[in-house]
Amino acid sequence: MSYDFSQLNDKEFESLAIDLLSDALERRIERFKPGKDQGVDGRFFSATDSEIVIQCKHYLKTGYQGLISYLKSKEADKVAKLNPQKYIFMTSLPLSRQNKKEIKRIFKPHIVRDDDVFGQEDLNSLLSQHRRVEEKYFKLWITSTTGLNRFLNKAIKGRSEFEIEDIRRKSRKYVQTQNHNKALEILKKNQVLIISGEPGIGKTTMAENLCLFHFSKGYDFVSIQESLSEAENVYERNERQIFYFDDFLGSNYFEAIENKKDSHVVKFIERIKADKTKRFILTTRTNILNSGVFHSSILANVKDFMRS
Numbered sequence: 001m002s003y004d005f006s007q008l009n010d011k012e013f014e015s016l017a018i019d020l021l022s023d024a025l026e027r028r029i030e031r032f033k034p035g036k037d038q039g040v041d042g043r044f045f046s047a048t049d050s051e052i053v054i055q056c057k058h059y060l061k062t063g064y065q066g067l068i069s070y071l072k073s074k075e076a077d078k079v080a081k082l083n084p085q086k087y088i089f090m091t092s093l094p095l096s097r098q099n100k101k102e103i104k105r106i107f108k109p110h111i112v113r114d115d116d117v118f119g120q121e122d123l124n125s126l127l128s129q130h131r132r133v134e135e136k137y138f139k140l141w142i143t144s145t146t147g148l149n150r151f152l153n154k155a156i157k158g159r160s161e162f163e164i165e166d167i168r169r170k171s172r173k174y175v176q177t178q179n180h181n182k183a184l185e186i187l188k189k190n191q192v193l194i195i196s197g198e199p200g201i202g203k204t205t206m207a208e209n210l211c212l213f214h215f216s217k218g219y220d221f222v223s224i225q226e227s228l229s230e231a232e233n234v235y236e237r238n239e240r241q242i243f244y245f246d247d248f249l250g251s252n253y254f255e256a257i258e259n260k261k262d263s264h265v266v267k268f269i270e271r272i273k274a275d276k277t278k279r280f281i282l283t284t285r286t287n288i289l290n291s292g293v294f295h296s297s298i299l300a301n302v303k304d305f306m307r308s
Contacts, residue, residue, distance in 0.1 A: 002124045003120075003123075003124060003127070003140050004060065004092070004120065005058070005060065005092040005120065005123070005140070006060055007139040007140055008058070008092075008137070008139055008140070009058075010058045011034070012137065012139065013056060013058045013092055014041050014056040014058075015031075015137075016123075016133065016137050016140075017041075017054075017056040017090040017118070017123065018031060018041065018042045018054060018056065018090075019133045019136065020123060020126040020127065020130060020133050021042075021054065021088070021090070021118075021126075023126075023130045023132070023133055024126055024129070024130065025044075027044055028044065029042045029043065029044050029054065030042060030043050030044065038078055038082070039053065039055055039075055039078035039079050039082055040053050040054070040055065040082065041054055041055050041056045042054040042056075043084075046085060046086070048085075050084070050085035050086075051082075051084045051085060052084060052085060052086040052087075052088065053079070053082060053084040053086070053087050053088070053110075054087075054088045054089075054090065055075065055079075055087070055088070055089050055090070056090045056091070057070075057071075057089075057090070057091045057092075058091070058092050059091060059092065059093055060092050060093065063093070064093055064095075064099065067091065067093060068102065068103075068106070071103065071106050071107075072106055075106075075107075076106050076107060079107050079110055080110075083110070084110055085110075086110065086111075086112055086116065087107050087110035087111050087116070088111075088116050088117075088118070089103055089107065089111060089116065089117050089118070090117075090118040090123070091117075091118070091119055091120075092120055092123070093119060093120060094119055094120040094121060095117065095119030095120070095121070095122075097114070099117075099119070100114045100115075100117040100119070101114060103117045104116070104117060127140075156222065156223075156230050156233065156234055157222075157234060159223060159225070160220075160221050160222050160223040161221075163221070163223045164211070164212065164215055164221045164223075167208045167209070167211065167212050168212060170205075170208070171208075171209055171212055174205060174209050176209075179206065180206060180209065180210070183195065183206060183210060184210065184213070187210065187279055187281070190273070191272050191273055191276070191278060191279055191280065192269050192272055192273060192279075192280045192281075192282075193207075193210070193279075193280070193281050193282070194281075194282045194283070194284065195207050195281070195282070195283045195284075196283070196284050196285065196286045197285070197286055198285065198286060199285065203283045204246055204283055207244060207246065207281050207282075207283050208244070210281055211242055211244050211281060214242040214279055215242065217240075218240055219240045219241060219242040219279065220239065220240065220241045220242070221241075221242055221244065222234055222241055222242070222243045222244065223244050223246075224243060224244065224245040224246075224248075227264070228245070228264050228265065228268050231243045231245075231268065232268070235271075237275065237277075238275075238277055239277060240277045240278075241277065241278055241279070242278070242279040242280070242281065243272070243278070243279070243280045243281070244281050244282075245265075245280075245281070245282045245283075246282075246283050247283055247284060247285070248265060248282040248283065248284055249284045249285075265282070268280070
């Protein structure tokens with residue numbers, strides 16, 4: 001997700017930028033109380049005890065030319081007097097390669113390299129790598145539907161992480177059978193697998209270990225407990241994900257059909273099949289599935305994905 005940082009005031013932007021740099025460099029950065037900063041918003045020291053200075057400028061409303069004018073008339077002299085070993089400049093404005101070179105020239109020789117100048121694109125890249133910082137600055141994502149949904153759905157992801165760890169712990173007792181291999185073949189071919197059987201025969205155990213296999217191959221694991229809305233909320237295009245819905249029809253197929261769960265399931269299956277990065281495993285009792293298929297034309301084609 002890309003932000004333009006317009007939701008933040010100057011001080012909030014400064015704090016965000018320095019937090020991101022601190023996380024990226026894995027080191028503490030000093031900050032100072034509000035007031036005239038003399039060109040220093042943060043600093044740290046090199047191995048040789050030389051001062052490295054950080055300056056952050058929001059300047060969204062002023063724009064790039066306004067920023068350049070200010071840097072030349074005000075900031076360049078401040079930095080020359082400070083004479084730091086290294087100067088790092090960060091702004092919320094989008095910057096081109098030439099923009100970075102121009103800013104570097106203004107602060108020569110204190111900006112050592114072009115990548116010591118951070119623009120909007122660089123900050124967004126850092127945010128994608130340091131989610132902890134993004135979560136801290138809620139103003140960024142509170143007005144974004146995508147961002148808000150991601151953080152509201154942290155409970156689903158947290159629960160799924162706990163569940164996959166539990167599956168991993170139990171997997172030591174699991175014996176991989178021919179049925180497991182056949183189920184993998186169906187899943188590879190169709191991307192969707194429905195495991196049916198009577199209570200106690202091990203369909204949940206097989207499903208969990210199939211999920212664990214895909215998790216070990218780099219798929220994100222998503223456990224669905226209440227409804228497919230949970231899966232839809234955390235669905236990410238072009239990201240490898242495996243969704244798991246245990247006992248997806250519940251104990252009453254009439255109730256499932258009445259609540260249109262059959263339609264919802266089939267539509268989600270179609271969505272999964274259209275995205276090669278996704279897998280979907282479901283379990284149900286045989287009698288419930290057979291009755292559901294018999295009474296629901298929508299479920300009539302699900303047998304293509306079954307492993308009994």
